[in-house]
Amino acid sequence: MSQEKRFCSTHQWVxxxxxxxxxxxxxxxxxDAxxxxxxxxxxxxGAEFKAGEAIATIESVKTASEIQSPVSGRLIAANEQLEDDPELLNEAPLATWVFELEVDSGVFAREWAELLDEDAYNQYLADQ
Structure with a gap:
């Protein structure tokens, strides 16, 4: 697997x-939404998360929204820079990570295969 990003229908990237x-x-x-x-x-x-579980919350001037973990794993880091500069997610969403998980290779391989590549994600958005 390369350093490519994959996406899920709940609008997170991995x-x-x-x-x-x-x-x-x-x-x-x-x-943007x-x-x-x-x-x-x-x-x-240190917390363990399963794919689809809420892992963080983002608040905007419009609403609050939960971020679901697209894959299962153990949380090893959160991007603490976002505590002081949450607007980084608006400025560079595809370059700004929110959290980092350590994954189990067996489970992850299946979850990774279910995620959308960039073209499929863009098609998903176009179909909505």
């Missing part, structure tokens, strides 16, 4: 690294 870790953030579509992001509630390191 980027895999060969270290067995993934970084997860929100898509450009998500940040949210509007100006003013606060990010980050999860605590």
């Amino acid at each position: 980027e895999f690294s060969e270290t067995g870790r993934v970084k997860i953030g929100i898509s450009d579509h998500a940040q 949210l509007g100006d992001i003013v606060y990010v509630e980050l999860p605590a390191a």
Whole structure:
């Protein structure tokens, strides 16, 4: 697997690294729908998450929205820079990660295969 990003229908992206870790953030579509992001509630390191579980909350001037984990894993880091600069998610959503998980390779391979590549995600958005 390369450093490509994959996307899920709940508008998060996942980027895999060969270290067995993934970084997860929100898509450009998500940040655009949210509007100006003013606060990010980050999860605590060490927690275990299953794919589809709420892992963080983003608040914008319009609404609050939960971020679901697109894959299962153990939280090893949250992007603490977002506590002071939540607007980074508006400025560079595809470059700004929210949290990092350590994944189990067996489970992750199946979950990764279910995620959308960029072309499929863009088609998903066009079909909505």
